[in-house]
Amino acid sequence: MPEPRFERLRTELLDGGVAPDCVENLLAELHDHFADLELDALEAGCSRAEAVAAAWSALGSEDSIVAAALCRPELMTWPHRWPRTASCVRSALFLALLPSVPVLYCVHRGPVICRWGVSACLASLITALLFFVMQLALY
């Protein structure tokens, strides 16, 4: 099985904006179809190399398959299907998330922040005590 051609097909479909689940289903069926074509050619008396070449020839070029998939909006991910809406939603989400990032960070790192907070408070307290003792020693 010439995997590199299917891999290239997968990459081109994904880069073109076809939804990943659709790409996997398409490739699985193309694999099966290729195997059927290869088997038919072998049964017709072709050598392995001839059967593979005949199967690819019948299946069509990667470009034609990619073009056929890219012209079907139903197969695309929604940001590729509605790019303007996706852009608006992305911007709105970004604006909504931006102020909450520090809060989310603190919630996520709560124990570490508490530890550092307690340490900083203790350090301040000790420093203040030292200054106080030094102050008493001076007068």
Next chain:
Amino acid sequence: MAQTNPPFMSGVPELLVLRLLSRREMYGYELVKAVRVVTEEAISLGEGVIYPVLHALQKTGALKATRKSVNGRTRVYYSLTGKGERRLSQLAGEWDRVAGGVRSALSEPEGAVDHA
């Protein structure tokens, strides 16, 4: 109101797929062979092109896909839904209208357009 012509050539695989699946359920390889037979090999497509058509029709609800194990291999069988039947009659109607228009233009005697 005047109807606009659909992009009929790009709709041909879809029409053929729906027509063939209205007879019985089939899997991709079987379907491609059936297209070749019913069109008497007049329409030649890269066989891989059929799958984006099948998946798009499935996404729109015109087809239903069922996995079946046949001779130790898993096949995805496609069958027409009610929505698919309506889509088929719509596409067939559009095709008849376009084909009728082209037929009528071809049967027009020469010079008739000049006198129109």
